[in-house]
Amino acid sequence: xxKNKSDELNYDVVNxxxxxxxxxxxVNGKPVFTGDYDYSNGLVASILHSPKPRAEIVNxxxxxxxxxxxxxxxxxxxxxxxxxxxxxxxxxxxxxxxxAYTFDSKVRYxxxxxAAVAGESKEAVKEGLDKIEVExxxxxxxxxxEESRDSSIKxxxxxxxxxxxxxxxxxxxxxxxxxxxPKEVISQSDVAVESSCRTQFAQHTPIEPHVTTAYLxxxxxxxxxxxxxxPFHVRRILAQVLDMPIGKIRVIKPRIGGGFxxxxxxxxxxxxxxxxxxxxxxxxxxxxxEEEFNSSRTRHPMEVDVTLGATSEGKLxxxxxxxxxxxxxxxxxxxxxxxxxxxxTLPLYNKASDLHFFGDAVYTNLPVPGAYRGYGAPxxxxxxxxxxxxxxxxxxxxxxxIRKLNHxxxxxxxxxxxxxxxxxxxxxxxxxxxxxxxxxxxxxEEIGWHARDEKQASKAxxxxxxxxxxxxxxxxxxxxxxxxxxxxxxxxxxxNLYVGATDLGTGSDTVLSQxxxxxxxxxxxDIIVYSSDTDFTPFDSGxxxxxxxxxxxxxxxxxxxxxxxxxxxxxxxxxxxxPGKVELSDGVLIGEEERETLSEFALSLTSGxxxxxxxxxxxxxxxxxxESPPPFSAHFVELxxxxxxxxxxxxxxxxxxxxxxxxxxxxxxGQMEGAIVNGIGYALTEEMKFDxxxxxTNPSFFDYKIPNTEDIPDIEVILVESSEPTGPMGAKSVGExxxxxxIPAIANALRDAIGVEFTEPPFxxxxxxxxxxxxxx
Amino acid sequence: MKVEFELNGEVKEFxxxxxxxxxxLLRDEGCKSVKRGCETGDCGACMVLVDGRAxxxxxxxxxxxxxxxxxTVEGLEDELAEQLKESLLExxxxxxxxxxxxxxxxxxxxxxxxxxxxKGEIKAALDxxxxxxxxxxxxxxxxxxxxxxxxxxxxxxK
Numbered sequence: 001x002x003k004n005k006s007d008e009l010n011y012d013v014v015n016x017x018x019x020x021x022x023x024x025x026x027v028n029g030k031p032v033f034t035g036d037y038d039y040s041n042g043l044v045a046s047i048l049h050s051p052k053p054r055a056e057i058v059n060x061x062x063x064x065x066x067x068x069x070x071x072x073x074x075x076x077x078x079x080x081x082x083x084x085x086x087x088x089x090x091x092x093x094x095x096x097x098x099x100a101y102t103f104d105s106k107v108r109y110x111x112x113x114x115a116a117v118a119g120e121s122k123e124a125v126k127e128g129l130d131k132i133e134v135e136x137x138x139x140x141x142x143x144x145x146e147e148s149r150d151s152s153i154k155x156x157x158x159x160x161x162x163x164x165x166x167x168x169x170x171x172x173x174x175x176x177x178x179x180x181x182p183k184e185v186i187s188q189s190d191v192a193v194e195s196s197c198r199t200q201f202a203q204h205t206p207i208e209p210h211v212t213t214a215y216l217x218x219x220x221x222x223x224x225x226x227x228x229x230x231p232f233h234v235r236r237i238l239a240q241v242l243d244m245p246i247g248k249i250r251v252i253k254p255r256i257g258g259g260f261x262x263x264x265x266x267x268x269x270x271x272x273x274x275x276x277x278x279x280x281x282x283x284x285x286x287x288x289x290e291e292e293f294n295s296s297r298t299r300h301p302m303e304v305d306v307t308l309g310a311t312s313e314g315k316l317x318x319x320x321x322x323x324x325x326x327x328x329x330x331x332x333x334x335x336x337x338x339x340x341x342x343x344x345t346l347p348l349y350n351k352a353s354d355l356h357f358f359g360d361a362v363y364t365n366l367p368v369p370g371a372y373r374g375y376g377a378p379x380x381x382x383x384x385x386x387x388x389x390x391x392x393x394x395x396x397x398x399x400x401x402i403r404k405l406n407h408x409x410x411x412x413x414x415x416x417x418x419x420x421x422x423x424x425x426x427x428x429x430x431x432x433x434x435x436x437x438x439x440x441x442x443x444x445e446e447i448g449w450h451a452r453d454e455k456q457a458s459k460a461x462x463x464x465x466x467x468x469x470x471x472x473x474x475x476x477x478x479x480x481x482x483x484x485x486x487x488x489x490x491x492x493x494x495x496n497l498y499v500g501a502t503d504l505g506t507g508s509d510t511v512l513s514q515x516x517x518x519x520x521x522x523x524x525x526d527i528i529v530y531s532s533d534t535d536f537t538p539f540d541s542g543x544x545x546x547x548x549x550x551x552x553x554x555x556x557x558x559x560x561x562x563x564x565x566x567x568x569x570x571x572x573x574x575x576x577x578x579p580g581k582v583e584l585s586d587g588v589l590i591g592e593e594e595r596e597t598l599s600e601f602a603l604s605l606t607s608g609x610x611x612x613x614x615x616x617x618x619x620x621x622x623x624x625x626x627e628s629p630p631p632f633s634a635h636f637v638e639l640x641x642x643x644x645x646x647x648x649x650x651x652x653x654x655x656x657x658x659x660x661x662x663x664x665x666x667x668x669x670g671q672m673e674g675a676i677v678n679g680i681g682y683a684l685t686e687e688m689k690f691d692x693x694x695x696x697t698n699p700s701f702f703d704y705k706i707p708n709t710e711d712i713p714d715i716e717v718i719l720v721e722s723s724e725p726t727g728p729m730g731a732k733s734v735g736e737x738x739x740x741x742x743i744p745a746i747a748n749a750l751r752d753a754i755g756v757e758f759t760e761p762p763f764x765x766x767x768x769x770x771x772x773x774x775x776x777x
Numbered sequence: 778m779k780v781e782f783e784l785n786g787e788v789k790e791f792x793x794x795x796x797x798x799x800x801x802l803l804r805d806e807g808c809k810s811v812k813r814g815c816e817t818g819d820c821g822a823c824m825v826l827v828d829g830r831a832x833x834x835x836x837x838x839x840x841x842x843x844x845x846x847x848x849t850v851e852g853l854e855d856e857l858a859e860q861l862k863e864s865l866l867e868x869x870x871x872x873x874x875x876x877x878x879x880x881x882x883x884x885x886x887x888x889x890x891x892x893x894x895x896k897g898e899i900k901a902a903l904d905x906x907x908x909x910x911x912x913x914x915x916x917x918x919x920x921x922x923x924x925x926x927x928x929x930x931x932x933x934x935k
Contacts, residue, residue: 204909700817701820
């Protein structure tokens with residue numbers, strides 16, 4: 001691998017910070033989001049959520065609600081077909097259990113679905129919801145994760161659910177992977193350290209809540225315009241739940257206002273579709289912020305215990321990682337998030353030969369976790385990176401040194417890649433690109449790591465601390481997910497690019513267009529991208545698992561190469577050129593005899609002068625990745641702790657990332673910056689809190705604090721570009737990795753500052769103060 | 778009840794309910810740049826200029842706009858606004874774009890009052906605009922960039 005390839009990149013369109021192709025519309029506030037479209041004769045609808053954490057619905061009386069003027073339809077378990085399914089938008093067959101129902105006779109958390117009302121106005125719908133009389137038989141709930149496995153309460157006792165690992169013990173999913181005998185190895189090793197970390201319920205909070213409109217088109221086909229990351233999975237699950245042919249459903253994703261995983265889920269689409277089918281009218285549903293907190297999806301809270309064994313030099317020999325994951329009331333993403341806790345973390349430290357990764361995802365009567373940026377990796381890295389720092393201390397090495405001694409490198413592999421995939425075995429994989437050492441070195445330099453002992457806190461009552469964490473992620477799900485792309489040549493030499501890929505604000509439409517433009521040697525303006533419409537764009541698994549740049553990008557690159565070949569071949573044939581002697585370069589077709597601009601040639605292809613030689617040049621390609629090359633990153637923080645109040649002043653955050661070629665450096669930096677700040681919120685302030693009946697007590701932005709401009713430190717993102725030989729133009733993906741660093745880096749910095757170990761985020765001033773007090777006593 | 782206010786440069790009369798929220802009225806009027814993100818005044822996605830001040834339209838009754846001048850991003854097309862839009866795009870400060878109209882309103886309001894804000898003043902002006910995509914880094918940069926270019930040109934004129 002040429003380590004300096006990034007310095008030699010010579011692209012015209014790729015590796016340039018071009019502005020987003022949808023940017024002008026967005027910055028002008030154009031009506032491009034799902035909720036911005038107006039429909040004549042449209043209805044609105046809302047859901048009646050359960051006030052009980054666990055109960056049987058004995059009776060639902062909707063008669064008074066039906067009488068409300070403006071109420072048009074009511075749905076509940078008595079009038080909707082019961083179809084076991086998963087709400088998780090994953091590739092088919094889904095690895096999540098089929099334990100969800102559009103409406104069920106049982107509710108399993110405060111916020112669960114009970115019924116839904118569609119009406120002429122929000123007011124009518126609200127009155128209708130208020131007038132539904134529900135008789136509940138309350139059942140004893142279970143909230144404690146530890147107790148759930150041994151409880152006599154069975155959260156999913158229905159007979160028609162499938163795919164639950166052990167419903168008798170409330171275990172939705174289980175993973176147990178052993179390589180060698182780590183217990184024995186660790187017991188024999190010079191040094192052993194442990195860490196035990198617990199993470200909290202946290203929410204994605206895209207600023208645009210879930211919103212969906214369903215309607216029947218003029219041919220009575222169901223059209224669902226929705227804020228989703230997974231239009232094709234939504235279509236397939238809708239077909240299953242509604243018992244309709246896939247071909248009778250069209251799902252369109254317009255611009256969407258952020259997702260972060262919470263929109264990798266079927267949340268409103270089934271209900272809106274049922275209303276549209278029953279009333280024949282367009283039906284729009286939009287979650288309020290309170291519903292978004294209570295009844296969308298969250299990050300899986302977890303208990304992650306790590307034990308490391310190493311030589312006295314700090315060389316890792318064995319790692320045991322045990323996970324207990326809280327999957328709330330339903331098992332969406334339970335197995336795959338659990339798997340990722342190990343599969344995205346343990347390969348990083350491949351010097352450890354003996355490994356055991358095991359754990360359960362357990363039901364409780366709490367809100368439902370799902371996919372969330374990082375997908376288990378943040379929870380795993382928290383415990384792992386805290387343990388690595390403890391190991392460094394124990395063997396007397398710098399935290400940087402211990403990591404460099406143990407992390408994976410180019411040409412190397414890890415048995416975890418093969419043993420542990422997404423809900424099943426993984427695939428063998430070697431690392432072809434890794435500049436993690438350089439990430440560490442450049443990050444260290446930027447934060448002033450090696451001079452950190454000389455830096456004093458700004459005030460006498462403050463303590464200064466520095467912390468580090470390194471991590472990797474992946475680029476798509478190998479041999480499972482698929483992306484396709486199609487290119488069509490227009491008469492002026494521009495191209496329509498059709499991709500199933502889903503731009504949820506990340507800029508993937510732009511990145512994919514840049515890749516196409518680069519291959520076809522045209523300007524970015526000559527690529528007209530259209531994405532995420534199941535009627536018009538080819539299949540794509542969707543925007544998750546850091547897949548779009550790598551997987552969809554490869555599909556686009558291949559489709560563009562094919563289109564180019566077809567253009568060259570057509571020019572060769574039509575002009576009787578020698579095969580192999582024609583080139584398309586900078587928008588000009590050059591043969592030995594003829595020379596023509598692409599736009600002239602494109603126009604001629606549909607000209608009557610060509611008679612029967614007229615043709616439409618199109619090309620498509622499907623990409624199924626065989627590998628998932630990890631991006632790598634190093635995160636450094638500098639902070640001060642006020643010893644009087646426990647307040648943390650996060651001063652500087654540096655992250656260096658190897659994401660292969662940055663197709664659009666500005667957008668790649670933006671992915672990192674957004675993920676870092678999201679991670680800082682997760683580390684310092686964000687926590688969904690519940691009362692004794694399982695009701696969330698802080699379902700608003702006022703009480704659930706996500707970072708604003710005043711909360712961010714100085715943030716520096718450094719792109720350390722490598723060249724990934726399997727990626728499009730050397731690229732890997734970068735959507736998730738940035739969120740893995742904040743909690744462990746901050747925890748390590750806190751320990752550096754005040755010598756106290758923090759294992760339960762968010763690290764609020766209250767917790768910090770209490771810990772310091774406990775330590776003194 | 779009848780209320781009258783200037784919306785994006787045009788004086789209009791509206792028939793509103795007493796409890797009607799300004800956010801709903803504006804969206805019904807076609808001003809879709811005004812986004813619904815929380816309805817509690819916390820996220821800033823629904824910000825509009827009321828007599829030149831950035832305010833969350835979800836915490837205002839439509840009736841409170843009576844006699845005032847309301848501007849949304851649909852009506853924000855002067856040089857400062859265009860410069861801000863360009864800087865936001867160039868800096869890569871727009872990801873999903875859902876918060877951007879609110880950010881524009883806050884930034885416009887700030888730069889209308891203060892041509893040379895410090896980074897601290899920019900952060901303070903934007904502290905009511907939640908963004909989950911960008912981490913704010915490039916948004917702050919873009920506004921500083923706009924201030925520098927505008928400050929630069931007015932300095933040149935002097």
